[in-house]
């Protein structure tokens with residue numbers, strides 16, 4: 265099986281949900297120091313605390329960029345709780361390509377960034393209000 | 397002239413296949429492959445000579461001690477040190493540099509002193525000096541490059557001052573292949589009474605080094621980049637400096653006498669080699685030096701240069717490919733070529749090359765400040781050594797075409 269499958273290349277060349285979010289509820293950045301890859305996640309929640317909009321930006325290898333693009337496609341409408349439960353192996357399965365140990369961090373960079381953003385969004389928002 | 401096909405036969409790893417292709421190894425700047433003679437030496441030592449050194453009077457220990465100490469003399473000769481007392485064995489070039497920072501550096505660097513490095517430095521010749529500067533409230537100054545990726549000597553001269561206490565400079569960049577004019581840099585530093593350390597990790601594998609002619613105060617390198625085993629580093633230092641430096645680690649072997657509450661240090665170089673050293677690998681490193689001497693560093697360098705020229709010709713045919721290498725003849729690269737491809741991350745390049753059995757390096761090459769300076773997140777790199785052939789470059793070019801096709 266080829267690591268550069270059509271789907272991976274398609275998402276790399278035409279990333280979905282790439283960009284930034286106005287008035288984002290939470291923003292998080294993850295780095296992969298080995299490659300210099302960087303993914304920034306911005307998300308906005310709706311009134312019922314579900315993902316209304318989520319976007320990524322940054323640069324990196326085909327695997328990290330495609331994985332982020334594919335992951336984000338599945339997240340709109342999800343609750344923070346549901347996202348927190350996403351497992352690494354589900355990402356690997358979704359990519360459906362052979363991922364060597366050296367490339368695992370690339371594949372999971374998007375998920376790590378999403379989880380970081382979700383964690384920030386889940387922090388009692390009253391703390392943010394209080395600080396205002 | 398050197399026949400790489402004949403040489404290749406002496407490196408058993410080339411019998412290996414990678415993804416159903418014969419191995420094409422273009423990452424010798426990371427670590428070189430090892431000839432059978434070096435591997436045999438390791439096996440032979442453990443089979444026939446294994447004993448601790450400097451400690452016992454029985455036959456095996458005497459043999460091991462003499463083999464180990466012979467390599468010290470051999471290493472001294474290889475870089476033309478005045479005496480084998482000026483050669484310390486460490487774990488790698490990184491440890492050699494850290495040893496200077498922790499001993500000479502801690503003793504001599506004072507607040508407001510300045511240390512000069514270049515933007516080319518590998519993290520191993522940068523981070524130890526950053527840390528020392530922080531600890532001592534000293535200042536780190538960084539020499540930039542010219543537009544052709546040469547060391548900017550004019551700027552270096554401006555950075556030098558009475559405050560300069562140390563100049564730490566690479567002998568050859570592991571990214572751009574730049575070979576700074578060491579003699580001049582060292583002479584200028586000495587003019588200000590500054591000490592100099594050369595990171596020789598890349599250069600020593602294919603250039604003749606004469607530390608007396610260079611007049612550097614310290615010179616650090618690793619066995620594993622020059623056909624020897626991993627786990628052996630070398631620190632050359634001028635005898636008068638070694639004598640004044642405090643020990644780095646304390647314990648067995650580095651002492652002359654120990655009483656209940658005090659100890660006296662051994663003579664140099666043993667003062668700096670605490671504990672049982674890497675005996676087997678040091679002895680095998682001696683075989684690597686033999687191999688290099690037999691083949692001739694000059695021949696190896698000429699060979700590398702031809703390969704590099706050919707690779708530059710072939711790779712520059714592709715407009716999507718941008719090449720990064722030192723071009724000025726005085727400082728030009730001889731065996732290292734970094735490159736990037738528009739819209740393709742270096743890790744993807746290396747991964748596709750690997751499917752063709754072509755092993756290349758990708759990433760920041762332990763030179764993050766240099767990557768920032770070049771305004772790239774990472775680079776792909778090919779590097780050559782005595783066992784590489786023109787055919788290796790043709791196969792790399794084939795892999796390059798495949799990469800472009802996949803990402804078309």
Ligand SMILES: Cc1ncc(COP(=O)(O)O)c(C=O)c1O
Nearest residue numbers: 488489490518520570597598618
């Ligand atoms: C220029 C340069 N300096 C220092 C080092 C560090 O060598 P080692 O990892 O053996 O300590 C390297 C190795 O990559 C290098 O290329």
